[in-house]
Amino acid sequence: MPKLARDLLFPLIAVVTAFIIGGILILLVGDNPIQAYRLLLGSALSWPDGIGYTLFLATPLIFTGLAVLVGFRCGLFNIGAEGQLYVAAFATAWVGITFANLTPWLLIPFCFAAAIFSGAFWAAIPGVLKARFGSHEVINTIMLNFIAVALVSYFTQYHYKAPGDPIMQTVSIGEGAHIARLGKFVPGFPERIPLNLAFLLALLCCFLVYLFLWRTKWGYEIRATGSNPFAAEYGGISIRKQIVLAMAVSGALAGMVGINEVLGYRYRYYDGFSDNYGFTGIAVALLGRNHPVGVILAALLFAALQHGGIYVDGFSEHVTKDIVQVLQGIIILFVAAELFFKWILGRRSGLQRLRA
Amino acid sequence: MLELRQITKRFGDVLANDHVDIVVKPGTIHAIVGENGAGKSTAMRIAYGFYTADSGEILVDGKVRDIKSPHDAIALGIGMVHQHFMLVETMTVAENIILGAEPGTELSLDLKSAGAQIRQLSEEFKLAVNPNEPVEHLSVGQQQRVELLKALYRHARLLILDEPTAVLTPLEVEEFFVILRRMREQGKTVIIITHKLSEVLAISDEVTVMRDGKVVGRVQTKDTNAAELARLMVGREVLLRVEKSDPKVGQTELELKNLSVTDAAGAKRINDVSFEVRRGEIVGIAGVEGNGQTELIETLAGLTEPARITGHINFEGKDLKSLGARVRRELGIAHIPEDRHRRGLLLDFSLAENSILGVHYRPPIAALVGGIFLDENAVQRRATEIIQGFDVRPPNAALPARALSGGNQQKLIIGREYHVAPKLLLVSQPTRGVDIGAIEFIHRQLVSLRDNGCAILLVSAELEEVTSLSDRLLVIHEGRIAGEVDPKQATLEEIGLLMTRGH
Numbered sequence: 135m136p137k138l139a140r141d142l143l144f145p146l147i148a149v150v151t152a153f154i155i156g157g158i159l160i161l162l163v164g165d166n167p168i169q170a171y172r173l174l175l176g177s178a179l180s181w182p183d184g185i186g187y188t189l190f191l192a193t194p195l196i197f198t199g200l201a202v203l204v205g206f207r208c209g210l211f212n213i214g215a216e217g218q219l220y221v222a223a224f225a226t227a228w229v230g231i232t233f234a235n236l237t238p239w240l241l242i243p244f245c246f247a248a249a250i251f252s253g254a255f256w257a258a259i260p261g262v263l264k265a266r267f268g269s270h271e272v273i274n275t276i277m278l279n280f281i282a283v284a285l286v287s288y289f290t291q292y293h294y295k296a297p298g299d300p301i302m303q304t305v306s307i308g309e310g311a312h313i314a315r316l317g318k319f320v321p322g323f324p325e326r327i328p329l330n331l332a333f334l335l336a337l338l339c340c341f342l343v344y345l346f347l348w349r350t351k352w353g354y355e356i357r358a359t360g361s362n363p364f365a366a367e368y369g370g371i372s373i374r375k376q377i378v379l380a381m382a383v384s385g386a387l388a389g390m391v392g393i394n395e396v397l398g399y400r401y402r403y404y405d406g407f408s409d410n411y412g413f414t415g416i417a418v419a420l421l422g423r424n425h426p427v428g429v430i431l432a433a434l435l436f437a438a439l440q441h442g443g444i445y446v447d448g449f450s451e452h453v454t455k456d457i458v459q460v461l462q463g464i465i466i467l468f469v470a471a472e473l474f475f476k477w478i479l480g481r482r483s484g485l486q487r488l489r490a
Numbered sequence: 491m492l493e494l495r496q497i498t499k500r501f502g503d504v505l506a507n508d509h510v511d512i513v514v515k516p517g518t519i520h521a522i523v524g525e526n527g528a529g530k531s532t533a534m535r536i537a538y539g540f541y542t543a544d545s546g547e548i549l550v551d552g553k554v555r556d557i558k559s560p561h562d563a564i565a566l567g568i569g570m571v572h573q574h575f576m577l578v579e580t581m582t583v584a585e586n587i588i589l590g591a592e593p594g595t596e597l598s599l600d601l602k603s604a605g606a607q608i609r610q611l612s613e614e615f616k617l618a619v620n621p622n623e624p625v626e627h628l629s630v631g632q633q634q635r636v637e638l639l640k641a642l643y644r645h646a647r648l649l650i651l652d653e654p655t656a657v658l659t660p661l662e663v664e665e666f667f668v669i670l671r672r673m674r675e676q677g678k679t680v681i682i683i684t685h686k687l688s689e690v691l692a693i694s695d696e697v698t699v700m701r702d703g704k705v706v707g708r709v710q711t712k713d714t715n716a717a718e719l720a721r722l723m724v725g726r727e728v729l730l731r732v733e734k735s736d737p738k739v740g741q742t743e744l745e746l747k748n749l750s751v752t753d754a755a756g757a758k759r760i761n762d763v764s765f766e767v768r769r770g771e772i773v774g775i776a777g778v779e780g781n782g783q784t785e786l787i788e789t790l791a792g793l794t795e796p797a798r799i800t801g802h803i804n805f806e807g808k809d810l811k812s813l814g815a816r817v818r819r820e821l822g823i824a825h826i827p828e829d830r831h832r833r834g835l836l837l838d839f840s841l842a843e844n845s846i847l848g849v850h851y852r853p854p855i856a857a858l859v860g861g862i863f864l865d866e867n868a869v870q871r872r873a874t875e876i877i878q879g880f881d882v883r884p885p886n887a888a889l890p891a892r893a894l895s896g897g898n899q900q901k902l903i904i905g906r907e908y909h910v911a912p913k914l915l916l917v918s919q920p921t922r923g924v925d926i927g928a929i930e931f932i933h934r935q936l937v938s939l940r941d942n943g944c945a946i947l948l949v950s951a952e953l954e955e956v957t958s959l960s961d962r963l964l965v966i967h968e969g970r971i972a973g974e975v976d977p978k979q980a981t982l983e984e985i986g987l988l989m990t991r992g993h
Contacts (some may be wrong), residue, residue, distance in 0.1 A: 350529070350862050350863050351864060358836055362832075362836050366836075369847035370792075370814065370816030370819050370848055379913070
């Protein structure tokens with residue numbers, strides 16, 4: 135499949151080049167790059183902890199990567215996944231605390247709904263602002279990030295923290311809201327590893343996002359709007375509706391991070407839990423070429439780096455886990471540079487097209 | 491004067507110039523004609539040093555010259571005026587002309603002597619422009635004169651003009667030809683790249699015809715005619731006249747009453763326009779571009795905010811004013827937009843995906859799982875019908891629309907809009923940037939749609955097109971209907987006057 139090969143080529147070049155440049159840096163600080171990389175990737179691929187934690191860390195990145203992807207496909211840059219996932223995680227915990235005594239058959243769907251709809255709501259705000267007043271979603275999503283973080287911190291601190299608890303976290307959610315860890319089903323896989331059903335939900339979402347964008351009329355309208363809003367309008371598509379819809383779907387996906395975090399991992403809302411998942415999601419979507427399958431692969435790579443970084447820190451002499459930041463930075467740089475190269479190539483072939 | 495010998499130029503897989511020989515005699519007007527992509531502009535850009543040839547040689551005044559850049563070309567007395575003008579809008583005419591060839595020393599600018607020289611040149615060649623006027627205040631025709639003066643100021647003896655008449659009104663074209671003849675009298679040589687055959691016959695002495703990167707004909711203008719040139723360009727017999735029978739006119743489909751449209755800045759773009767279009771007729775709108783044609787069609791298609799519209803738009807007795815584009819399509823209104831890249835196509839989408847735009851949300855396209863999922867088979871079937879029925883090439887529904895030539899993109903759009911069997915078709919510039927062979931096809935399709943009872947409103951900047959296709963012809967000027975003429979009777983001069991003077 136030449137098209138698939140071509141689609142994979144640039145991300146692959148970006149990753150390989152990043153590792154080469156990272157290797158040179160490791161040499162410069164006086165360590166053996168091969169050894170460092172063996173630590174980094176070896177620890178990420180070890181059974182069961184390495185693989186378990188890599189998949190666990192990949193879960194939120196798949197959700198946020200998908201969220202950014204859906205925005206991109208509509209021509210929107212959702213930088214607000216971070217805020218959306220905070221609001222959603224808190225809302226999930228709130229439902230789990232407030233209705234703690236419900237049967238799991240009701241409580242879990244309620245919690246899911248809380249995560250999905252609160253994320254969708256928070257993202258729909260900049261969507262509506264753009265559709266109604268034309269104000270730019272980048273500015274508004276960034277500003278809403280600050281509001282979201284401050285808002286949920288306030289509610290945690292003053293309303294939902296256990297009295298006397300020195301940690302910024304809410305009280306626990308009801309037992310009935312817990313979703314199973316995969317250790318429950320996989321023999322030899324310990325339940326202490328927080329990898330849970332939300333990972334399977336993330337994979338399911340990749341499939342659903344694919345179906346939604348490429349197989350339904352709504353996805354067609356979203357992509358048409360992202361590809362050429364003037365032509366979409368000509369085809370009888372309401373651009374304003376697509377903007378709000380795409381933002382809401384994007385926010386819903388970001389919100390599902392709350393399911394992984396609250397229902398599958400900590401069983402409470404823990405303030406400041408997100409390790410920049412919303413922002414890393416941008417890199418995941420870009421490296422994954424705005425395709426659900428690419429998002430899975432990119433999320434796995436970033437998760438593996440993150441997990442492996444801990445081991446590099448502990449076992450190598452000079453290199454610290456900051457090397458992970460360096461690698462991620464270079465990858466993002468090259469992915470962005472690809473767009474730059476494409477732009478240059480596009481201009482050149484554009485010049486050639488002028489011949490007549 | 492100029493001779494290209496065995497020039498070959500390759501862009502990637504495309505052989506743009508294949509052993510091209512062109513001989514231009516001094517003191518003549520030489521036309522280079524060919525369809526889009528025939529290699530005309532490439533050959534001339536090589537002569538101007540914009541590209542370098544892969545092989546072959548360029549002779550100027552009988553000597554082999556090495557032209558590596560436009561700088562070399564200018565030094566040899568070659569000037570080129572591009573299709574898109576290269577002028578600094580905020581600077582004056584004089585400043586634009588001397589830009590890059592400033593008189594005076596390094597530190598001082600001798601504008602006075604430049605002004606005198608420009609005035610002398612403009613008198614000599616009858617190129618009337620005011621040197622102190624900022625370029626942004628000039629009309630397109632005047633800007634073109636500035637471009638000509640720019641070349642003459644650099645002592646060009648040979649002027650290469652790339653599609654010079656594309657942006658001019660009929661009256662301006664006449665004035666432009668006077669200027670060209672004047673230049674020839676003064677001993678200049680002119681090369682004019684074009685695909686408009688009537689202009690070739692009116693102005694040139696000799697013609698070189700190109701097709702697929704090769705020179706396929708060299709003729710004296712006086713020994714040839716439009717049919718022969720078209721045959722050479724396309725490689726087969728082409729019907730230049732539109733053949734149509736008298737219209738069988740039915741009931742009124744579209745009726746405009748006192749329609750006015752303002753733009754975002756509040757200026758009136760359509761001013762108190764009333765007319766009707768009946769079944770089975772083509773009503774043409776002629777006019778200089780920018781006189782409200784775009785706004786008229788977009789308003790009828792439902793792409794203008796209702797708040798900007800006053801008056802009435804009746805379609806089969808219903809007032810359309812507050813209805814969106816989707817509802818209008820459902821009522822049976824189709825639209826072939828003037829700008830296919832901006833409005834008509836999703837360039838990154840496949841031909842199949844483009845073929846369903848506008849009907850993508852309803853059966854038979856969106857038919858699965860309660861009408862939410864697209865029926866891939868129905869999409870493919872529709873795409874195949876359009877691609878085969880309208881001879882879209884290459885016939886591969888999976889290709890992105892971007893990969894097609896302009897003519898094939900246009901055929902795809904026309905096929906898509908025909909497929910819904912419209913009651914009213916809004917067509918704007920149906921053959922802009924389209925090759926002669928495809929133009930013939932598109933014209934035939936429009937006439938056959940009319941014969942099947944469709945009401946057609948046609949806007950075109952090509953006077954010949956709009957007069958030969960229309961059954962009734964309205965002339966638009968500054969947003970008003972300046973008059974209605976019988977396209978069979980009216981002369982081009984009459985229509986041209988209505989277009990430019992408005993009465």
